[in-house]
Amino acid sequence: MQKSLNTVLAETRGSKAFIGPDLKLVVLPEYFLTSFPFGESLEEWKEKACLTTNDDLFNQMREFCVKNEIFLSGNFYEIDDNFPDLYFQSSFIIDDKGELILKYRRLNSMFAPTPHDVMDAYIEVYGYESLFPVVETKLGKLACIASEEILYPEIARCLMMRGAEVFLHSSSEAGSPKLTHKEVAKRARAIENMCYVVSANSAGISGIDFPFAATDGLSKIISYEGHVLAEAGTGGSMVANSYLDIGAQRDYRSKVSMQNYNARQRFELYADSYTNFTHYPANSFAKEKPSKELFIKTQLKVIKNLQK
Numbered sequence: 001m002q003k004s005l006n007t008v009l010a011e012t013r014g015s016k017a018f019i020g021p022d023l024k025l026v027v028l029p030e031y032f033l034t035s036f037p038f039g040e041s042l043e044e045w046k047e048k049a050c051l052t053t054n055d056d057l058f059n060q061m062r063e064f065c066v067k068n069e070i071f072l073s074g075n076f077y078e079i080d081d082n083f084p085d086l087y088f089q090s091s092f093i094i095d096d097k098g099e100l101i102l103k104y105r106r107l108n109s110m111f112a113p114t115p116h117d118v119m120d121a122y123i124e125v126y127g128y129e130s131l132f133p134v135v136e137t138k139l140g141k142l143a144c145i146a147s148e149e150i151l152y153p154e155i156a157r158c159l160m161m162r163g164a165e166v167f168l169h170s171s172s173e174a175g176s177p178k179l180t181h182k183e184v185a186k187r188a189r190a191i192e193n194m195c196y197v198v199s200a201n202s203a204g205i206s207g208i209d210f211p212f213a214a215t216d217g218l219s220k221i222i223s224y225e226g227h228v229l230a231e232a233g234t235g236g237s238m239v240a241n242s243y244l245d246i247g248a249q250r251d252y253r254s255k256v257s258m259q260n261y262n263a264r265q266r267f268e269l270y271a272d273s274y275t276n277f278t279h280y281p282a283n284s285f286a287k288e289k290p291s292k293e294l295f296i297k298t299q300l301k302v303i304k305n306l307q308k
Contacts, residue, residue: 001033001049005057008032009064015238016068023241024096025139028074029202029219030147030172033057037111038208042087042290050077050087053100062098069096071139075146075170077112078105082125085290086113091144091170093135102135106146107155111292119282134162140246141165147172150185150199153192154274160193160262165224165249169199175217175234183218191226194253194262196244203236224249225259279306 008028016023034049051057065072071093078090089112093102107114115122115131123131132155134143143164149155150169159167167189173182190197201219204212217234221242229242253262284298 025071027168027198027200029200030075030170046087050079065094066098073168091146102133104144117285132158134164144168156189166196172202172215187226190222194224197222
């Protein structure tokens with residue numbers, strides 16, 4: 001992890017030198033410190049690749065942000081003393097003063113524990129609002145979306161409800177020239193929430209039995225109207241950079257028009273449906289030991305219920 005961080009910070013420093021002093025916000029890909037669990041049990045991965053925000057690696061990132069006058073966002077695997085049997089996949093934002101101003105824990109995952117798996121206990125400790133954090137900064141109102149969660153419109157919508165203007169999306173996904181599911185979703189989340197999307201994809205994953213370039217390329221910035229403002233090719237790149245005009249976005253959101261989707265939302269229509277219909281159950285770890293097998297077992301049960 002230290003070697004990976006050294007590389008990322010050095011390349012970020014070099015990118016700012018090339019782009020110029022106006023570079024104020026950097027979003028790093030998913031897995032920028034580690035790869036993903038590749039056969040390890042929850043216990044093994046917790047020991048191998050998880051840390052806290054008090055770790056020295058985070059202190060190095062804080063110092064880097066101060067020295068280089070940038071906001072930095074990324075994603076990592078986090079240990080929480082309140083839930084000692086679990087880890088969470090967390091996104092973060094560190095500001096240019098070195099302060100950790102936002103931490104978001106992924107809510108929907110195939111094989112990683114989430115707050116939803118221990119929802120009642122989690123809300124008792126952190127409160128409901130901790131699930132959808134948005135932070136107001138001099139750069140605008142920022143929020144994080146992790147990886148495949150871009151495919152779940154409710155997450156982006158709940159962040160928009162709380163004022164989000166820019167979604168910071170750390171991802172690791174197939175960099176296909178075709179419109180993938182995630183590619184379509186990024187543009188949809190931007191349009192329907194009138195938000196910028198800054199999406200950073202990994203530039204390959206090495207060191208495991210996995211094709212290196214399977215998750216590579218096409219990091220991009222999408223405007224609140226769904227236009228791609230900048231897009232990188234494959235490999236490590238800082239080409240996906242652009243100005244975010246928050247003033248213009250706020251003006252666009254203030255107009256009475258067919259395109260003001262935020263102002264035209266009628267949430268009361270949907271509230272009872274979300275309250276009364278359950279698909280994937282909350283608190284799935286309450287009575288059973290957390291394991292990858294439990295994720296599969298739970299999803300199979302959900303599929304059978306949906307078929308009924």
